[in-house]
Amino acid sequence: MSDRTIDRVASATPPPVARKIRGLSDRAIAWIFVAPTIFLLLAINIFPLIWTIRLSFTNYKANRIGREVKEIGFRNYERILTDSDIWLNMQATAHFLIWTIFFQVLIGFTLAWLINKKFKGNDLWTTIIVLPMMLSPAVVGNFWKFLYQPQIGLFNYIIAFFTGKEPSSFEMLGQVNLAPWSIVIVDTWMWTPFVMLICLAGLRSIPDYIYEAAEIDRASKLRQFFTITIPMVLPFLMLAVLFRGIENFKMFDLVVQLTGGGPGSTTELTSINLKREAFEKWRTGYASAYAIILFVTVFGLASIYVKALNKVKER
Amino acid sequence: MMSFINGLMRLRRGPWEMLATIIIAIGVFMLMQPFVIWAFTYSFIVTLTGTVMFIIVSHFPE
Numbered sequence: 001m002s003d004r005t006i007d008r009v010a011s012a013t014p015p016p017v018a019r020k021i022r023g024l025s026d027r028a029i030a031w032i033f034v035a036p037t038i039f040l041l042l043a044i045n046i047f048p049l050i051w052t053i054r055l056s057f058t059n060y061k062a063n064r065i066g067r068e069v070k071e072i073g074f075r076n077y078e079r080i081l082t083d084s085d086i087w088l089n090m091q092a093t094a095h096f097l098i099w100t101i102f103f104q105v106l107i108g109f110t111l112a113w114l115i116n117k118k119f120k121g122n123d124l125w126t127t128i129i130v131l132p133m134m135l136s137p138a139v140v141g142n143f144w145k146f147l148y149q150p151q152i153g154l155f156n157y158i159i160a161f162f163t164g165k166e167p168s169s170f171e172m173l174g175q176v177n178l179a180p181w182s183i184v185i186v187d188t189w190m191w192t193p194f195v196m197l198i199c200l201a202g203l204r205s206i207p208d209y210i211y212e213a214a215e216i217d218r219a220s221k222l223r224q225f226f227t228i229t230i231p232m233v234l235p236f237l238m239l240a241v242l243f244r245g246i247e248n249f250k251m252f253d254l255v256v257q258l259t260g261g262g263p264g265s266t267t268e269l270t271s272i273n274l275k276r277e278a279f280e281k282w283r284t285g286y287a288s289a290y291a292i293i294l295f296v297t298v299f300g301l302a303s304i305y306v307k308a309l310n311k312v313k314e315r
Numbered sequence: 316m317m318s319f320i321n322g323l324m325r326l327r328r329g330p331w332e333m334l335a336t337i338i339i340a341i342g343v344f345m346l347m348q349p350f351v352i353w354a355f356t357y358s359f360i361v362t363l364t365g366t367v368m369f370i371i372v373s374h375f376p377e
Binding site for chain 1: 332335336339340342343346347348349352355356357358359362363365366369370
């Protein structure tokens with residue numbers, strides 16, 4: 001008798017079970033192993049999605065269990081898509097999405113490019129830069145709230161130092177024109193390291209011999225940057241844009257901690273509005289339709305990006 | 316342009332995916348633009364059409 005674990009397990013298996021397993025094909029055994037995962041996926045992802053689609057055509061309210069649920073067709077969709085307040089929420093989301101991605105890609109790529117240079121303390125700087133991304137969004141939201149305080153906040157003092165204004169003369173979280181930018185700054189601070197790490201992976205995947213060949217051909221540094229570095233890092237950058245785009249479209253915790261959607265509804269992103277409809281106003285059917293609209297948008301965007309990513313990879 | 320139209324006529328994946336992508340992009344722009352509310356109203360149907368189209372045409376031959 002061999003001492004291998006597999007043999008010991010086989011000998012310990014009761015004979016009736018062993019007989020049953022021996023009668024199964026490889027395909028059947030594979031299905032037995034995969035089935036729990038498929039079942040979990042169906043239960044956790046697919047079933048709630050189908051249920052949400054069903055609820056989106058009703059006037060269901062989750063806080064009124066005994067109430068008769070009526071089928072109202074596309075009325076929830078009609079209400080959402082003709083509501084000017086939701087249109088404003090979409091614009092706030094677009095502002096947040098566009099500017100965070102722009103700054104994160106710009107700063108993230110620049111940092112990656114600098115970190116990729118060989119210098120003393122390289123690893124230490126990488127660790128320090130990556131720290132914000134490891135913090136909880138709730139914690140980040142809370143301490144940036146302190147930094148933005150008009151009387152004692154460090155941010156106001158730094159701005160005042162450079163502009164000569166009074167630190168308490170402006171309120172980042174309380175002014176309608178500044179609040180959308182305050183959430184952009186915090187998200188950029190927190191998630192730029194993520195983009196930097198992805199860009200760094202891209203930069204480190206470029207073989208040195210390509211640059212050596214370019215040097216032999218007397219290509220300038222600028223030419224090398226635009227014809228070697230940028231095209232070879234582009235798939236990685238697109239991946240970063242995809243991740244951040246989808247994440248920021250769903251952004252909730254950080255903004256709730258910082259502004260709670262205010263002042264007024266200037267920083268009320270779609271996810272915050274959706275939560276209010278679902279769990280404060282308890283309009284479950286309406287919120288389901290809203291969620292489906294957001295889901296289709298994210299799914300569509302993800303399809304575009306995956307296609308673009310594949311195209312860049314083929315080059 | 317002719318190869319694009321030929322690809323569409325011969326039900327090839329590339330041009331059809333391109334068309335679906337353009338429709339999705341228009342839909343997302345309509346959803347988030349700050350100019351006219353009617354574009355916002357019709358954005359969902361445009362995005363949904365593009366997304367469903369993308370799922371279908373990604374099974375077309377290359």
